[in-house]
Amino acid sequence: MRVDGKPEGLRQSMSWLHTWSGLLLGWLLYAVFFTGTLSYFLDEVNAWMKPEQHRSIPGPQTAQRAVDAMATLAPKASNWTLVLPGERQTVVEASWRDIGAPAGRAGTRRAELDAATGEQIHSRETRGGNFLYRFHFELHGMPRTWGRWVVGIATMMMFVAILSGVVTHKKIFTDFFTFRPRKGQRSWLDAHNATAVLALPFHIMITFSGLLLLMFMLMPWAIDAAYNGDHQAYFAERRTTGAGGGGGGAPPAPRAARAPSSETPAAMAPLAPMLAEAAVRWPGREVGSITVQNPGTARMTVELREQGGRSLVDRGASQRLVFDGRTGELRSTPTATEPSAASATYNVVTAAHLGRFAGPAMRWFLFLSGVLGTFMAASGLVLWVVKRLPERRKLGRTPLGHRLVEILNVGSVAGLSVATAGYFWLNRLIPAALEGRADLEILGFFLVWASCAAFGMLRSHRRAWTELMVLAAVMFALLPVLNAWTGGAALPIALREGLWPIAGFDLAMLVLATVHALVGYKLLRQPAASAPRKGATRAGGGHAVPVAQAREKSA
Numbered sequence: 001m002r003v004d005g006k007p008e009g010l011r012q013s014m015s016w017l018h019t020w021s022g023l024l025l026g027w028l029l030y031a032v033f034f035t036g037t038l039s040y041f042l043d044e045v046n047a048w049m050k051p052e053q054h055r056s057i058p059g060p061q062t063a064q065r066a067v068d069a070m071a072t073l074a075p076k077a078s079n080w081t082l083v084l085p086g087e088r089q090t091v092v093e094a095s096w097r098d099i100g101a102p103a104g105r106a107g108t109r110r111a112e113l114d115a116a117t118g119e120q121i122h123s124r125e126t127r128g129g130n131f132l133y134r135f136h137f138e139l140h141g142m143p144r145t146w147g148r149w150v151v152g153i154a155t156m157m158m159f160v161a162i163l164s165g166v167v168t169h170k171k172i173f174t175d176f177f178t179f180r181p182r183k184g185q186r187s188w189l190d191a192h193n194a195t196a197v198l199a200l201p202f203h204i205m206i207t208f209s210g211l212l213l214l215m216f217m218l219m220p221w222a223i224d225a226a227y228n229g230d231h232q233a234y235f236a237e238r239r240t241t242g243a244g245g246g247g248g249g250a251p252p253a254p255r256a257a258r259a260p261s262s263e264t265p266a267a268m269a270p271l272a273p274m275l276a277e278a279a280v281r282w283p284g285r286e287v288g289s290i291t292v293q294n295p296g297t298a299r300m301t302v303e304l305r306e307q308g309g310r311s312l313v314d315r316g317a318s319q320r321l322v323f324d325g326r327t328g329e330l331r332s333t334p335t336a337t338e339p340s341a342a343s344a345t346y347n348v349v350t351a352a353h354l355g356r357f358a359g360p361a362m363r364w365f366l367f368l369s370g371v372l373g374t375f376m377a378a379s380g381l382v383l384w385v386v387k388r389l390p391e392r393r394k395l396g397r398t399p400l401g402h403r404l405v406e407i408l409n410v411g412s413v414a415g416l417s418v419a420t421a422g423y424f425w426l427n428r429l430i431p432a433a434l435e436g437r438a439d440l441e442i443l444g445f446f447l448v449w450a451s452c453a454a455f456g457m458l459r460s461h462r463r464a465w466t467e468l469m470v471l472a473a474v475m476f477a478l479l480p481v482l483n484a485w486t487g488g489a490a491l492p493i494a495l496r497e498g499l500w501p502i503a504g505f506d507l508a509m510l511v512l513a514t515v516h517a518l519v520g521y522k523l524l525r526q527p528a529a530s531a532p533r534k535g536a537t538r539a540g541g542g543h544a545v546p547v548a549q550a551r552e553k554s555a
Contacts (some may be wrong), residue, residue: 011533020342025153025154025157026377026380026412027381027408027411027412028150028151028154029154029155029158029213029377030360030374030377030378030381030412030413030416031135031412031416032136032137032151032154033370033373033374033377033407033419034374034416034417035132035133035135035136035420036136036137036206036370037367037370037371037373037374038129038132038169038420039129039132039133039136040128040241040355040363040366040367040370041363041367041504041505041508042130042132042133042499043088043127043129043501044088044169044502044504044505044508045128045129045391045505046128046130047088047089047090047501047502047505048131048424048483048488048501048502048505048506049124049126049128049424050123050124050126050128051124051425051428051483051487051488052121052122052123052124052432052487053112053121053123053486054090054487054488054489054494054499054502055091055114055116055233055489056085056090056115056116057090057116057497057498057499058084058085058090058116059115059116060084061117062084062092062116063082063084063217063271063275063287063290064270064271065116065289066082066084066094066113066115066116066118066289067080067117067268067271067292069094069113069118069119069120070082070094070096070292070295071110071268071295071296073094073096074096074098074109074118075264075296076098076099076377077096077097077098077099077295078096078097078098078099078101078293078294079096079097079288079291079292079293079294079295080092080094080095080096080290080291080295081094081095081096081290081291081292081293082113082289082290082291083288084286084287084289084290084307085115086286086288086289086307087359087360087500087501088309088501089498089501090115090499090501090502091112091113091114091121092112092113092114092115093110093113094110094111094112094113095108095109095110095111096108097109097111104191104216108441109353109384124427124432124433124437125435125436125437125438125442126427126437126438127438127441131264131441131442131445132420132423135188136151137151137210137211137213137214138151139151140442140446144216144364145149146287146354148214148217149217149218151214152211152214152217152218152364155207155210155211155214156211158207158300159204159207159208159211159256162200162203162204162207166514178454185510195311195546198370198372199372199373199376200249202366202369202370202372202373203373203376205349205352205353206353206370206373208349208429209349209350209352209353209479210353212346212349212350213350213352213353216231217439220384235368239539262300263298264297265296266296266297266298266300266325266326267326268292268295268296268300268302268325268326269302269325269327269328270328271290271302273328274302274304274321274323274328275287275304277321277323277330278304278306278321281321281333282306285306285307285308286306286307286541287306287307288305288306288307288308288318289304289305289306289307289449290302290303290304290305290307291303292325293325293487294325295325296324300324300325300326301322301323301324301325301331301508302322302323302324302325302328303320303321303322304320304321304323305318305319305320306318306320307545308357312347312348312351312352312356312357313339313344313347313348319333319335320334321333325343332516342428345451360500360504367508371511371515378409381405381409381412381413382409384405385402385405385406385409388402389549406456406461407456407457410452410453410455410456410461410464410468411449411453412453414452414456414464414468414469414472415448415449415452415453415455415468416449416467417453417468417469417472417476417512417516418448418449418450418452418468418472418475419445419446419447419448419449420470421472421475421476421479422444422445422448422475423441423444423445423448424438424479424482425441425475425479425482426441426444426445427441428482428483428486428488430444435468452468455467455468462523465523466520466523466524469516469517469520469523470516470517470520472512472513472516473513473514473517473520473530474513475511476510476512476513476516477509477510477513477517478508479506479509480506480509483502483506488500488502491503491506491507494506
């Protein structure tokens with residue numbers, strides 16, 4: 001391309017690429033970034049959206065009571081698996097396979113047990129945080145493969161936008177320390193640069209690792225060539241070589257149920273000595289899961305698996321202890337197979353993307369970095385509108401394309417916040433016993449989102465931004481109150497009892513409420529739109545004033 005008869009330089013080319021790649025997929029990328037950020041608290045969201053679990057308070061006898069409960073709940077099972085409560089879980093997640101059940105997930109039965117009593121908890125039907133997590137990389141309402149392709153292509157474009165943005169802004173690190181408030185376009189550019197540079201390593205890591213997670217679908221040619229297109233064989237080999245070992249105290253893959261036997265019943269040894277042995281061998285660590293094979297028989301074994309992992313290299317493969325179920329004697333201490341260098345690198349990068357094994361402090365750091373990323377995407381979308389204000393003033397009207405961008409900005413940014421808060425509200429307002437309520441929650445999410453987009457068409461641009469941001473702030477701020485009002489553990493109680501998943505969710509919602517309230521307050525303080533020039537045509541009913549209107553003449 002040439003500008004004034006001269007060849008366009010690298011920075012100018014990158015600026016064009018950065019602008020249009022960021023805009024055309026910016027709305028989708030914002031949704032992906034926003035829901036991905038919330039997914040760092042996936043377990044906390046799941047726990048909050050099931051208030052029936054909020055009375056489950058772990059104690060020293062949790063493991064023994066859970067095992068005793070399984071003897072009544074699944075006496076004829078071929079195995080039991082109990083995932084014990086931890087920092088991000090308040091209940092015992094039980095799964096088992098009845099004798100003669102088909103292999104695979106179809107033959108696995110599940111239940112949630114009260115950590116204090118061992119009684120089964122019947123939670124409401126909900127997709128919980130899993131919906132937001134899945135939407136983050138699969139979208140919704142289309143085949144999963146299509147959704148992943150769409151997100152994969154958008155992620156590639158985001159990677160291009162990040163790299164081209166670094167090239168475009170030659171003084172980006174200098175500008176990071178400069179913020180000029182109330183300067184219209186300059187202020188929005190400063191904010192965009194600052195949030196981009198502050199979390200630049202995070203942005204590059206999260207985008208590149210996201211592509212790695214999808215690489216087997218986006219670039220399958222090596223597997224197709226080496227395994228003749230049999231992807232299942234490839235992943236099976238990775239698992240057996242330790243590259244894809246389970247992590248975080250997760251239970252092992254379900255085994256096929258054994259045929260009925262006529263063995264003499266045998267009682268299980270007390271768990272306390274086994275847990276004490278684990279405490280000696282894993283100082284400072286806790287048991288994450290218990291797997292009992294052949295319960296109630298002479299061949300019974302008990303496997304304790306460490307909670308969390310010790311290394312991202314092997315995807316946090318946990319240490320294990322296997323005991324004789326009848327006598328309680330230690331039989332073996334299996335060790336995980338070391339992964340190859342390539343698999344180890346892949347495991348580290350993708351584990352960082354998922355926040356796997358991150359402690360509370362690191363998880364909050366990742367969450368706040370994600371908030372900066374969402375603001376970077378939102379400010380870029382707004383900046384596109386602000387930069388074209390002089391052109392609109394010369395025309396005396398708002399071109400249809402500019403108005404369309406305004407509406408999409410309001411719907412995709414402010415609308416998504418209101419829809420997400422609405423999703424959590426619907427979780428408590430829809431009757432708990434209603435059949436198909438999980439689908440109703442998701443349907444409500446999209447209806448609220450669409451309503452916000454329509455609202456942006458009916459209101460002036462500035463008013464739509466202001467009113468939706470204030471609405472989102474109020475809805476997020478009242479979620480802790482709604483939780484206590486509808487049977488959940490109130491924030492003070494959750495903090496006192498150590499129910500950190502519940503308290504963590506409420507605190508995260510208060511953080512989001514604060515962010516949206518600050519934006520809404522800033523918009524409310526901005527001066528009203530100046531009247532259009534005489535004879536000007538006000539496209540879209542006079543929506544010529546963008547959210548970023550400031551006090552300079554060009555705005």
